[in-house]
Each structure stands twice: as structure tokens, then as C-alpha cells.
Amino acid sequence: MKFENILFEHNEGIATITINRPKKLNALNKATIQELHEAFREAQDEAEVKVIILIGSGEKAFVAGADISEFADFSPEEGKKLAADGQHKLFDFVANLSKPVIAAVNGFALGGGLELAMSAHFRIASENAKMGLPEVSLGVIPGYGGTQRLPQLVGKGRAMEMIMTAGMIDARQALEYNLVNHVTNQEDLLTLAEQLAQKIMKNSMVAVAGAIKAVNANYEDGVNGYEVEIEQFGEAFGTEDFKEGTSAFLNKRKADFPGR
Template structure:
């Protein structure tokens, strides 16, 4: 599929998806959300892709927010549909992918940009990154999962302050809050993401998919995360990866996981 607003590049087991609207600071519009959905879906279904990295083009912005011009005149019903469709196509979709997704946050990650980063399985940031949810300054609230995922990551009090002040935090504060896992200089960001990806790829992709499902279950209403873990743990025993992993351990050699 040819993309207008993103790039998707594959190399050595990693698909790197780059939001590429530099003139708009990589802001998310409807077309970009749809393209991201397709690129992520393709990567997730690819047997060759073991890890996905999501980043923004240039050094100024990961994603500087949503494209406000697309919804400035929406009514109540249209606003609700916008949030529901966006969560279905992209934000909830990313969170529940079976392939690990790393957000490499370069520069501004505001509004929908921070919501996209938070939907990824974990986040790395460049030292010049700035993050925030400025929606209340526009008379609206975060609608792509921001009010739910931010408290899960940084705690209720800090999330409330960030949302209500509409302010930005820098990369080091995001690291202190636990919003990102690592902060490095801009030119080290993608190499670090790739280094972590290479560590992930040494392990069983089947087991990792089960682990993602189990961890996510803890944050879903009406779902018993412990029971999900028990079932996921049991599922692993029926895989070729389990047989290879345990055999390799007992034979004191490196496992060569078939991914089945």
C-alpha cells in the first residue's frame, strides 16, 4: 500500500513506522490515522516483523497533536464518533497488538500524539521531547484514551494536574513520572529503540504476545487479569517455542525460537 502521510520501513526484524507530515508537525488527521492502522496491521501480520517502532519525521515533533481544522465545527454526535472511531482504528488497536510496539518520542508529543505514545507498549524519548495533553485549553478533553492511560502510567494526581493545567512536561520529568523508560540525545533515540528491539527479538514472539495480553488484562474492566495470566501461561505449554526454549535451556545452548 502506498502511503502519503507515513513511511513504513522494514529491516532486520523491525518495522519502523514514521509519521511524515513535517509541515504540520506530524499532526494526526483522519487520513494519517487510517494509514497508521493499515501499516500497523500489516506489520503485525508479517511473520518477519518481530518489533514495531513508531516515531515522527524530523527532530521537532513525534506528533504535535490532532489536526484541529478537521473537527473544529463538529457537533456532539460527530465528536463522539470521532473519538470512538479513532480509538478503534488506532489507539486501542495499537495497545492490543500482539507484536511489541515501541514509541520513539522525538520532540513534541501533544494531545493525540501523547495518546498515541501512551497506547504503545512502552516509550523512549529524546532529550528535547515535550509532552502534554492541552485539550482543555481548547474547550475539550482528551478523546483518544488520554484520561485513562495517563493515570495508569503516572498516577491519578499527576495525570489530573497535567490534564487540568494543559501544560507540558519535559523529557526528564516524563522519565521521573514513569511516562517514558529512557531519555537519550536525539541522534541516539532510534539506535536505542533498535537495541532494545534486538533484545526483545531474542525471545519467544509467541510468549511475548501472551504476555502483552496478560498485562493489558489488568487494565480492563470486568476482566480478571490473574485468570488471563493463568490461561496465557497454560497456552505457552502447547507451543513449539516452549519446547525449543526449555530444551535449549536444558541443553545449555541458545534457543532458536520458531515463533509457533
């Protein structure tokens, strides 16, 4: 599939999706959100893809925010639809993929950019990264899940401060806040993401998908995460990966998971 605003490639089990609007600091507009949806769906459907890495092009920004010019004159109803459509098409879609998504934050991740990074299953950052939700400085609030995912990751108090001050934090502070898992220099960021992907791919991807579903369940209203964990644990016993994994362990050999 040909894209105008992103780059999509996959090699040896890793799909890399690059937001490619460097002149706009990779800002999200409707077209880019649609293309990201299509790329993530393609990665999800492609059997050879095991792990997805998301990064921005250039050295300045992961995603510097949303394209404000697209919604500056929206009505309240149009604003609600914008948020609902975006959450459904991209942010919730990414969070609930069964394949791991690693966000490699290479520079500014502001507004919708930070919300996109937070929808990934975990984040790593380059030393020059800056993160924040500046929406209240524009007279609006985060609308792509930011008010929900940021408190889950950094705690209510820190999230409230970040949102209400519209301020930015740097990579080291993001690491301290548990917003990112690792910080490295920009030149090594993609390499680190690939190394983490390789570690993940040594395991049963069927089990990894089950673990993603169980972890996510804890953050869904009206869903008992423990019950989902029990269900996913039980279902694992019926997979070929479980048979291979236990056989390999008992016979002191390396597992070769079939992915079924």
C-alpha cells in the same frame, strides 16, 4: 502499500513506522490515522516483523497533536463518533497488537500525539521531547484514551494536574513520572529503539505476545488479569517455542525459537 502521510519499512524483523507530515509537525488528521491503522495491520500480519518502532519525522515533533481544523465545527454526536472511531481504528488497535510497539518520542508529543505514544507498549524519548495533554485549553478533553492511559502510567494525581493545567513536561520529568522508560539524545533515539527491539527479539515472540495480552487484561473492565495470565501461561506449554526454550536451557545452549 503506498502511503502519503507516513513511511513504512521493515528490516531484519523490525518494522519502522514514521509519521511524515513535518510541515504540520506530524499532526494527526483522519487520513493519517487511517494510514497508521493500515501500516500497523500490515506489520501485524507480516510474519517477518517481530517488533514495531513508531517515530515522527524531523527533529521537532513526534506528533504535535490532532489537526484541529478537521473538527472545529463538529456537533456533539460528531465529536463522539470522532473519538470512538479513532480509538477503535488506531489507539486501542495499537495497544492490543500482539507484537511489541515501541514509541520513540522525538520532540513534541501533545494531545493525540501523547495519546498515540501512550497506546504503544512502552516509550523512550529524546532529550528535547515535550509531552502534554492541552485539550482543556481548547474547551475539550482528551478523546483518544488520554484520560484513561495517563493515570495508569503516571498516577491519578499527576495525570489530573497535567490534564487540568494543560501544561507540558520535559523528557526528564516524563522519566521521573514513569511515562517514558529511557531518555537519550536525539541522534541516538532510533538506535536505542532498535537495540531494545533486538533484545526483545532474542526471546520467544509467542511468549511475548502472551505476556502483552496478560498485562493488558489488568486494565480491562470486567476482566480478571490473573485468570488471563493463568490461561496464557498454560497455553505456552503447548508451543514449540516452549519446547525449544526449555530444551536449550537444560542443554546449556542458546535457544533458536521457531515462533510457533
